[in-house]
Amino acid sequence: MELVGSQLQNLRIQDHKPPAQSQGQVPPQHRQGSTHLPGPTQIPTNDPDTDFEPPPGPPPNWAPPAKQSLSISEPPVPIPPQAEQPSQTPNLKPTDPVEAASVSWKFPKPHPCGVTPLAECAADGISLDADWFHHPAVPSLYICSRCYAEHVYDPRFHQSFERVHIKAAESPKCSFPSRRMKEQLWPAALSSGDLAPVLEYMKTRAALPPCPAAASAEGRAWYVSSEIPGSTMCPACFEDAGIEPAIREKFTMQTIPNGCTCDLACTFIDRLLKETKKMEEWKNFVEGVSARISMPPCPKGGKRKAQGLPWYQTSEGRPSMQICVACYLDYFVGKPDAQAFNQVGGGDYDTHCDIGNSYLEIAANTAVWKDDEEIFWKAAAVVRSQPCTTEGIQGGKWYTLPNNPPGFGICEACFAAVVEPMGAEHFFVDKGKYPWFEPKILCGFNSNHGRFGNYMARFVQSALTGDPKYIGEYAGTYGNVLTCPGDHYRRGKNRKFWGWGVSAICEECYVSFAKGTALEGRFALKGDPDPKGRMCDMYSPRMRKLYMEACETGDLEGFLAIANQRHEVWCATVAVCDRIQADMQMAAFQANRLRSSSTFYNFLGHSVDNTIGHSYTVGNSYAGYGHANDYLLTGATMAKQAQEASNEAMSLSGPARMAMLRRQWAQVE
Numbered sequence: 001m002e003l004v005g006s007q008l009q010n011l012r013i014q015d016h017k018p019p020a021q022s023q024g025q026v027p028p029q030h031r032q033g034s035t036h037l038p039g040p041t042q043i044p045t046n047d048p049d050t051d052f053e054p055p056p057g058p059p060p061n062w063a064p065p066a067k068q069s070l071s072i073s074e075p076p077v078p079i080p081p082q083a084e085q086p087s088q089t090p091n092l093k094p095t096d097p098v099e100a101a102s103v104s105w106k107f108p109k110p111h112p113c114g115v116t117p118l119a120e121c122a123a124d125g126i127s128l129d130a131d132w133f134h135h136p137a138v139p140s141l142y143i144c145s146r147c148y149a150e151h152v153y154d155p156r157f158h159q160s161f162e163r164v165h166i167k168a169a170e171s172p173k174c175s176f177p178s179r180r181m182k183e184q185l186w187p188a189a190l191s192s193g194d195l196a197p198v199l200e201y202m203k204t205r206a207a208l209p210p211c212p213a214a215a216s217a218e219g220r221a222w223y224v225s226s227e228i229p230g231s232t233m234c235p236a237c238f239e240d241a242g243i244e245p246a247i248r249e250k251f252t253m254q255t256i257p258n259g260c261t262c263d264l265a266c267t268f269i270d271r272l273l274k275e276t277k278k279m280e281e282w283k284n285f286v287e288g289v290s291a292r293i294s295m296p297p298c299p300k301g302g303k304r305k306a307q308g309l310p311w312y313q314t315s316e317g318r319p320s321m322q323i324c325v326a327c328y329l330d331y332f333v334g335k336p337d338a339q340a341f342n343q344v345g346g347g348d349y350d351t352h353c354d355i356g357n358s359y360l361e362i363a364a365n366t367a368v369w370k371d372d373e374e375i376f377w378k379a380a381a382v383v384r385s386q387p388c389t390t391e392g393i394q395g396g397k398w399y400t401l402p403n404n405p406p407g408f409g410i411c412e413a414c415f416a417a418v419v420e421p422m423g424a425e426h427f428f429v430d431k432g433k434y435p436w437f438e439p440k441i442l443c444g445f446n447s448n449h450g451r452f453g454n455y456m457a458r459f460v461q462s463a464l465t466g467d468p469k470y471i472g473e474y475a476g477t478y479g480n481v482l483t484c485p486g487d488h489y490r491r492g493k494n495r496k497f498w499g500w501g502v503s504a505i506c507e508e509c510y511v512s513f514a515k516g517t518a519l520e521g522r523f524a525l526k527g528d529p530d531p532k533g534r535m536c537d538m539y540s541p542r543m544r545k546l547y548m549e550a551c552e553t554g555d556l557e558g559f560l561a562i563a564n565q566r567h568e569v570w571c572a573t574v575a576v577c578d579r580i581q582a583d584m585q586m587a588a589f590q591a592n593r594l595r596s597s598s599t600f601y602n603f604l605g606h607s608v609d610n611t612i613g614h615s616y617t618v619g620n621s622y623a624g625y626g627h628a629n630d631y632l633l634t635g636a637t638m639a640k641q642a643q644e645a646s647n648e649a650m651s652l653s654g655p656a657r658m659a660m661l662r663r664q665w666a667q668v669e
Helices: 002-009 097-102 145-152 179-192 196-206 235-240 267-275 279-293 325-331 336-340 360-370 374-385 412-419 452-465 469-478 507-514 541-553 556-572 574-612 630-649 653-666
Strands: 130-135 138-144 162-166 220-224 252-256 311-314 322-324 341-344 397-400 429-433 495-500 503-506 525-530 618-620 624-627
Touching (some): 130 145, 138 145, 179 196, 179 235, 196 235, 220 235, 267 325, 267 360, 279 325, 322 325, 325 360, 336 341, 360 374, 360 412, 374 412, 397 412, 452 469, 469 507, 495 507, 503 525, 503 556, 541 556, 556 574, 618 630, 624 630
Antiparallel strands (some): 220 252, 311 341, 397 429, 495 503, 495 525, 618 624
């Protein structure tokens, strides 16, 4: 607590004035090689008409050179071409693929309780069917199999809990890892043999609404303190925090009609509360919370003006990076490594945070959770030297799965910042360095990858269960399959299609749905690429249902008649929307071009008039009269044309008509 207090004294945040810049320190700026990698829960939405889908990963027949002599710091050296390998042969280290997938100290094994426990606690739930445990007295509060096997399974208590199987769609969150339960109540129950205090807490906790975290919630009851104006803590987190009685008395429950967020969802405030055990430390807690809630949140993947807020840069000997004040407080204040950062001032320009702007946030959170800051610095050294960019990576070190699925690869930065901190490095094998002269490759964990969301979801499933099959099977099936173009035909250019002309099936929908069905033998299209582009008809739940009915009845003609009618509606709605949107974009482009040309001719006209003057004026009914020369007349004409084009681009009639057409399409989609 003393360390936190001393570091907070140096943080001037009340007036938001930029601190004096130290000599030799560079103000924060938008650095080259930065990444925009949102967290696994943030799945990007790409513009369907400009969606870029680069090669999804290293080709399956590529192997590292027999003798590696290329590194990032060395000049490029031509590497002789390698002999072509069979497309499905794992070109990896000499490790048996099956053995590599199973050798791990944390691979779950069956437990005497009758289940195979998870490898990690499902504190945030798990998107899989799984076995959970609960006490009959509190049936709505669940404990995951990992915590049950590791902590709860005790000869005196294990018969008091029941096992229940819960579907993925209804997956709860584990209630055991809270400080109150794990560090206070359960150890006391093991010592005394009395489960009553645990059940009392569980009943209280089950009646509380879940924490809204950073989402604003209105009309709820919050814990507040008169000494910390503006601070609100939700009852759920307040109960879980295991607050000392003397500190707990400083808070009262109050219903607030306006929207509030839970401050205990903030890493720094939660950590500070855990360390506040005596009244002598209360003042430092008040100062710390007041400082943190006065700061804006991390900009994550966005940008923020550097001026007006403290920014921090690493000192020599550490990976070069800049971080915002929120991340500095959350991950470093109160720890020895806070000395690795120097506070710097900023100017009137946009900048970003290197933690929130990349997967380093995962490494930083893991370092705090495991109380091991080397986890963060190890990941930072790799991420800052070889970032994972949305444009892809040329060369670099790559990792793959033991079954070497074609089209799948993880870059060195994501391996260091995501895989290793989550303890899943044993799922992957080193594939070596990719030759620098080969085309760029997009990492499977990059947010710009078409399968980013699915790869991350299945990786989390594998990490929680300790079973690599979830990521391995998905990558093996879809690694080389492009994502479904949906109802946007431009995305279907040069794609493979199955089915029929009026009911085309893209490769993803064919692999995941139509392959092996009764009507497959009657397909007119059988993996034929379409150079002009084509929409996929089988992404629609309605069309899938009709297709399966046709498979059962064999009525192909009836199905194709419905598909043809649907396609006619698409031509009258979605295709028209595309043209309207293209016209609006062209009008906006034309307005910008005319505006630039108008500025040029006005500058030229004023320069001529200031040099030689004029004895008469020119004009017309469109641009008006009284212009000193033809250059100024041209500038005025283009300015008026630019305004007309801008009005056309911003007209509400286009979006209103598009919305109406989309509603018509939704009726048959």
